[in-house]
Amino acid sequence: MSAHQKPNQRPELAALDDATVAQALTRMHLIRKFEEAAEASYMRGLIHGTMHLSIGQEASAVGTTLPLEAHDYILSTHRGHGHCIARGAEPKLMFAEFFGKETGYCKGRGGSMHIADVEGGNLGANGIVGGGLPIAVGVGMSIKAQKNGRVCMVFFGDGASNEGAFHEALNMASIWKLPVVFVCENNKYGMSMDIGRAMAVPNVADRAAAYGMPGHCLDGNDLAGVAAVAAVAIARARSGEGPSLIECKTYRWRGHSKSDRNLYRSKEEIEEWRSQDPIRRLEDELKAHDRFDAAALMKLEEDAQRDIDAAVEFARACPDPDPKDLTRDVYAL
Amino acid sequence: MSAHQKPNQRPELAALDDATVAQALTRMHLIRKFEEAAEASYMRGLIHGTMHLSIGQEASAVGTTLPLEAHDYILSTHRGHGHCIARGAEPKLMFAEFFGKETGYCKGRGGSMHIADVEGGNLGANGIVGGGLPIAVGVGMSIKAQKNGRVCMVFFGDGASNEGAFHEALNMASIWKLPVVFVCENNKYGMSMDIGRAMAVPNVADRAAAYGMPGHCLDGNDLAGVAAVAAVAIARARSGEGPSLIECKTYRWRGHSKSDRNLYRSKEEIEEWRSQDPIRRLEDELKAHDRFDAAALMKLEEDAQRDIDAAVEFARACPDPDPKDLTRDVYAL
Amino acid sequence: MLEPATEIRELSYAEAVREALGQAMEADERVFLFGEDVGVYGGAFGVSGDLVHRFGTDRVIDTPISELGIAGAAVGAAITGMRPVLEIQFSDFVTLAMEQLVNQAAKIRFMFGGKASVPMVVRLPGGSGTGAAAQHSQSLEAWFAHVPGLKVLQPSTPHDAKGMLLAAIDDPNPVLIFEHKLLYKTKGHVPAEAYRVPIGKAAIRREGTDVTIVGSSIMARKAEAAAERLASDGISAEVIDLRSIRPIDFATIAESVRKTHRLLVVYEGVKTMGIGAEISAMIAESEVFDFLDAPIIRLGGADVPIPYNPVLEKAAVPQEDDIVAAATNLVRRGEA
Amino acid sequence: MLEPATEIRELSYAEAVREALGQAMEADERVFLFGEDVGVYGGAFGVSGDLVHRFGTDRVIDTPISELGIAGAAVGAAITGMRPVLEIQFSDFVTLAMEQLVNQAAKIRFMFGGKASVPMVVRLPGGSGTGAAAQHSQSLEAWFAHVPGLKVLQPSTPHDAKGMLLAAIDDPNPVLIFEHKLLYKTKGHVPAEAYRVPIGKAAIRREGTDVTIVGSSIMARKAEAAAERLASDGISAEVIDLRSIRPIDFATIAESVRKTHRLLVVYEGVKTMGIGAEISAMIAESEVFDFLDAPIIRLGGADVPIPYNPVLEKAAVPQEDDIVAAATNLVRRGEA
Numbered sequence A, B: 001m002s003a004h005q006k007p008n009q010r011p012e013l014a015a016l017d018d019a020t021v022a023q024a025l026t027r028m029h030l031i032r033k034f035e036e037a038a039e040a041s042y043m044r045g046l047i048h049g050t051m052h053l054s055i056g057q058e059a060s061a062v063g064t065t066l067p068l069e070a071h072d073y074i075l076s077t078h079r080g081h082g083h084c085i086a087r088g089a090e091p092k093l094m095f096a097e098f099f100g101k102e103t104g105y106c107k108g109r110g111g112s113m114h115i116a117d118v119e120g121g122n123l124g125a126n127g128i129v130g131g132g133l134p135i136a137v138g139v140g141m142s143i144k145a146q147k148n149g150r151v152c153m154v155f156f157g158d159g160a161s162n163e164g165a166f167h168e169a170l171n172m173a174s175i176w177k178l179p180v181v182f183v184c185e186n187n188k189y190g191m192s193m194d195i196g197r198a199m200a201v202p203n204v205a206d207r208a209a210a211y212g213m214p215g216h217c218l219d220g221n222d223l224a225g226v227a228a229v230a231a232v233a234i235a236r237a238r239s240g241e242g243p244s245l246i247e248c249k250t251y252r253w254r255g256h257s258k259s260d261r262n263l264y265r266s267k268e269e270i271e272e273w274r275s276q277d278p279i280r281r282l283e284d285e286l287k288a289h290d291r292f293d294a295a296a297l298m299k300l301e302e303d304a305q306r307d308i309d310a311a312v313e314f315a316r317a318c319p320d321p322d323p324k325d326l327t328r329d330v331y332a333l
Numbered sequence C, D: 001m002l003e004p005a006t007e008i009r010e011l012s013y014a015e016a017v018r019e020a021l022g023q024a025m026e027a028d029e030r031v032f033l034f035g036e037d038v039g040v041y042g043g044a045f046g047v048s049g050d051l052v053h054r055f056g057t058d059r060v061i062d063t064p065i066s067e068l069g070i071a072g073a074a075v076g077a078a079i080t081g082m083r084p085v086l087e088i089q090f091s092d093f094v095t096l097a098m099e100q101l102v103n104q105a106a107k108i109r110f111m112f113g114g115k116a117s118v119p120m121v122v123r124l125p126g127g128s129g130t131g132a133a134a135q136h137s138q139s140l141e142a143w144f145a146h147v148p149g150l151k152v153l154q155p156s157t158p159h160d161a162k163g164m165l166l167a168a169i170d171d172p173n174p175v176l177i178f179e180h181k182l183l184y185k186t187k188g189h190v191p192a193e194a195y196r197v198p199i200g201k202a203a204i205r206r207e208g209t210d211v212t213i214v215g216s217s218i219m220a221r222k223a224e225a226a227a228e229r230l231a232s233d234g235i236s237a238e239v240i241d242l243r244s245i246r247p248i249d250f251a252t253i254a255e256s257v258r259k260t261h262r263l264l265v266v267y268e269g270v271k272t273m274g275i276g277a278e279i280s281a282m283i284a285e286s287e288v289f290d291f292l293d294a295p296i297i298r299l300g301g302a303d304v305p306i307p308y309n310p311v312l313e314k315a316a317v318p319q320e321d322d323i324v325a326a327a328t329n330l331v332r333r334g335e336a
Ligand SMILES: Cc1ncc(C[n+]2csc(CCOP(=O)(O)OP(=O)(O)O)c2C)c(N)n1
Pocket: A052, A078, A079, A127, A128, A129, A130, A156, A157, A158, A159, A160, A161, A187, A189, A190, A191, A256, C036, C065, C067, C089, C093, C096
């Protein structure tokens, strides 16, 4: 019996072997530390634009992408750092992008809201709420035409589910049985708009029925639970049965962006959700089942912190773009 | 016991008194004759543009609007002649519009796809599929703000229900409990696209659940049945409980527009639906219950034909717009 | 602009817009404000501020993220007796609302033979300079200047931001107001009472004789600053703040060019097909053509999406130095 | 244009587009066509015709009525290795797809630092003259000429319709092709093989010395007819068919104006902020300015939504007579 099959564990957790869990936990730490460093960099004036932090949502980003294969695609959002790291991107190239450097993933042209790692299977964050949803349909059409067995996972928020793009995309993906997994990260708010004020059904997943596809409504702060459902949806997509809609209920600890004064939610609510920290929850469960001891867990976190610190240093030292290249890459030649 | 309460009638039919039934039947005839005359006028070269005929869909237009009050609003579609007549517009002014005359409802500027009778409560047909849906939300907001007790009924097709505008509009109407009735005339096709190919759920009404509103799926060729459900939805809207979605299953006997060669459907299918002629069905039921005799019914039809013939004559004789007025009414002053 | 002699107050551009909204809502119960996060959040740029507390959630309405839907809702409210003011959170998102603005709002009156009107206002924060990159920094106003049935404004001062918004709310037509994000914090004199600045009138910000510089939105401010520097180089520039790009105040520009014989147009939108093209073409096809002593120069945004990196971002749109250089070249041209 | 000497065949413009689509799909399995009713219906204007029978429903794909969605689908397919060709049934409906075309398709390559490309083609039937009124008759191409990252074409002959579509499908960038509905039935010589007409090159349709007439889309055809009439009045007009409005072939126009000293630009879109503004402005700011003997005249669509009534509809856009009159005025101006 190998470690991850120890008794009394939930099957969702037991399904993940130690190496997988360690990788997942590492990525969750990397996300958390990345966001914290991003925030600190902003305070220190290293970053010019705004940013949307995903602290508190790490289990959703990592859990959904965990069952993906290397050649699969993701499409991300304005709150996309987590997805990017979860998909395996290099934090140093992300920071370089964030600092607007020529070495960044997008050569400093895209910034926080547009980080893409096309080679790594991340077809890009998106500054337009819901903007990635119709694109996912086309990626699904490509996969189907090319019969390459891939899957496209597209992220969006609860707020995005009120965009017309959501409706059109889910409908098309469904009628054509495209290999797409729609992942709604429901963090309760679209900016200041409470989901209860923004839509008249309790769950975004309830809308799946309107497109004849499965809708899964999950505790988005439960890494193992998210991964288990994602695996089902990914398998369904890959086998040609069509798309699914997964809703991860989660919470962003920080404000929507730097301009947010949190006028629309209470301190208590924030505290309540902080107590459900997805990272601590996973660590506690692993300890409870004797899969990792405190020292091993500590080391994962420290390694992640070191990686992020190094990434920031790397990025700071990188060169800025040369203004004479202003119009480069507007067109492909 | 008055005539319309004769025994053995369905309650939906019994609920309509003779005057109401006669008016409804007259309007159905007017629609049918209007469309036939429109088609004939096109053949005779009197009409310059295209047109979308609603022959076969008369019960839906008349039934849904029957319970509306005089000050209520409708918003119509490219296939809108029926709604316009059902709402009580004058066929002669409609023909004048259709012939591009200065006396037309829109002074010849709008034509078939844009007939509006703002004073009569018809806020206009729309050349954009789904274009009226978001507008209905705003009309609902007006009604609510002005507390004038009105209702807005907005028509659209099965094809339109795949537009993002559908999603955004139904969601907003629902969260704000607006006095709107959404009427989908499902005639099985969006141009050549079979509804079964265009969406993955059997009924448009199934989508109502995604917005937390009632969805009614009806035989749209049954005047009395349509009117009964419309009355419920209108009452709900007027009382402040919010919007409803009504789906009238019906069929257009003619092609989508003049360019249609009917390559996407069979003769048999068309014949099958013609045999469910909503006008004959109502007439037969009225005769079966002794509410109108054949002569009375014949007279209603003949009167309608005479009105339409006179309307065409009137319109033909009207003056064209003066080209020097080309830019009039681009702006309100 | 004639201004009534009242208390001299300074407000920021954002405060001026808010004041106009408040005064319009106080004066006319048909007026309401809606858009994404305009309520308790106070607007993404803080423009609506406390209005929701003053007027309640029935008149300051947070909407779902549904740009097409909310634009259509404005149309529906307008044609049935209301005076909606819609905020599109960043002007870039108007790309989702084009159908309702262009096919419906702009055309309904005409298509209905004059039997309806669409008195709605859309406020659109636009422009670059905040490091928000290509999808949050565009200047798309030129598109709307191409659409008969719309009016399109670009106030550049707090004074005009207030007065033109009030005029727009009065106007029986759909009016789009592009507010530049970098202007929100700029300050200026704003009278307290509810005054109107007429739509379609440019403002001469500085008189001059050697060259006419027409600027729109924030570029009018930059042109003023540039003119100051040009003056010390001995060049007398007349600065016209366009303010309205549909309709365009051709008469004011033409009169100036008749005097200066030279025209420079400065705007932030992409140079190609930007508003400067229209102004240039209007002059080049008019009798003023014969007064021109030099080519008509346009300084517009580079033909590039707005880059994230701040150095590139600045390089992508005209700066004060560029205006000074272009005006100098234009004036010295004859002398070379 | 050099054309290989092949069999002289006449095809209609619609047939030429269809032939290009068929040849592209035969040559490259990454190419597919999709849009509303492009399958068994054969396209609203009959352009796709029998293609679905030749290539099957996996490569000629009917879509739901979801313009934003299908535009986004084109983007997604393009960035992952396909060569989608999307038909927007009437160009007016592109108002629903602006977000994907402008914020995504046009900017992805740049925003991603050159690490992706978006090789997609969008075909958009546009223009007035069919009695379809204000929401089905617009000429919106100028908007897209304002968007860096896009290319925008307006072929006016069957020959160019085929050759430019094939070139667009080869192009690694998003290319929009505006096809004028009234051109679909016009006939012309179309070589059978798969040839390319380069993007960004205008065509001189007729040489002349007195005035340069630049026309785009159907207006190039009308300008040719007008030039014929002008010739019999003793006026020698050079006619340039613009063909590509982003990029614009400035060199060809400039060279012509250097020779004729007079420029008339004719286009169907609304005059204000239409493509003629850009051409006028390009000339007016260049060294060619000094060669001009007369104002640059634009003949564009009236500033009005397209009316339904056929007489008004015609009056709303330039006609052959208007071109003759404008060119005559321009040439006679000096002589008056
Ligand atoms: C089309 C569009 N509308 C509005 C915005 C501004 N905006 C950015 S994020 C956001 C809230 C999005 O909410 P949600 O989809 O729930 O994602 P979250 O931010 O909660 O992750 C808004 C309104 C935008 N970027 N794009």
